[in-house]
Amino acid sequence: MAFGDQPAYLRVADDLRKKIVAGDLPPHARLPSQARIREEYGVSDTVALEARKVLMAEGLVEGRSGSGTYVREQPVPRRLMRTGYHPRGESSPFRQEQGDDRVSGTWDCGSEQEEASPEIAERLRVEPGERVMRTRYLFRAAGEPMMLSTSWEPLAVTGRTPVMLPEEGPLAGRGVVDRMAAVDVVVDNVAEEVGARPGLAEEVLALGGVPGHVVLVISRTYFAGGRPVETADVVTLAERYRVAYHLPVK
Template structure:
């Protein structure tokens, strides 16, 4: 019938009603895929897609091996340029604290030298494939993976500093750069929307058809010199980007 909703949407709507009405309360475990499929007379693949919709809408979270639970997720408001203000990182505050405040957050950090990708080599003024320091992070907020980020910095600015450690100290890498007299004085960010790469989808837990991410590339400058390139991949359903600037 023309205009009829797909089956997975109908199932998602029924489950959403149970969550919004409180019948499935915060923290409650949803029925298994087989139970959902049996209850609504659909295939388990349809039940899977229905749960994908609820995850995208920020209503549930899946725990590997433990099931899917009601967890209302409020979008993270990423406000710029305030989050990058010198007054914040210069005083030892973490940039992510500006975004998530007291919300539960964990981050996995991997640090090491890598060959500079082309866009990084151009910005940092190094030879293509020259060694640069990479700081790769995966951010999880309230049990939901929301962001992947990789910073690239010239090795001459990182050798023997805490920037080479997984914990760069209070104020993060910008405070450590400032200690060397090359703290950022301005930033440029470029934002595009796209489909996630397979490895990005896996890391962010994006399984729904049509999932989208925001790719943000930030260039940090000390005067005219680019001292860091940060490529971020954000789950577009987890964030709201807010920009303020003078007329």
């Protein structure tokens, strides 16, 4: 579709977007009111409202209750390093997810048993309804929420062992590779898929974003002799991070 054939609300949104990118409407500046947009661009209230909705959906502006709509300060994307497993002595879930040794972090977590959903059962190659241990993490870097992770481990592998609970026992807080090795399971491969989707409300809230933000999802599975022994979804805000891989050449 040629630019001239675009709906009026997209033409208005495009012009306002250019002003934001150019700095004519700097961060924290108030976006022109609906009435001002209507007058300046010669459009209807409906068109003005839809143009503002586009900018909000793109994360360029945010509404403040009782005050108006303001230009958001855009974060500078940081790298989320993915380097595979490297022995680091005291490995940790944070190191497992963030491969940059220069970044330190903390995490909150909680584990509970549940029945494997059809999706998780397929990823772990078990029957739907089999018991798994689900562990949820919230990782922070420099005190700020960085990413969420939810992992599932088949209790057929870890049940009734000292490593059944990832954050309790003799290897509490250690990575999957070290914990599995303690029960004679040798992890020899890991697979990851990266995708993007609209963030769920609870995810975006936990990560300090705003409704409508897109999240990156890294779906990771550890294997031992071809058998999945852990699968996880790592979630982070797409506007804040770029997933960077550093892989050895064999």
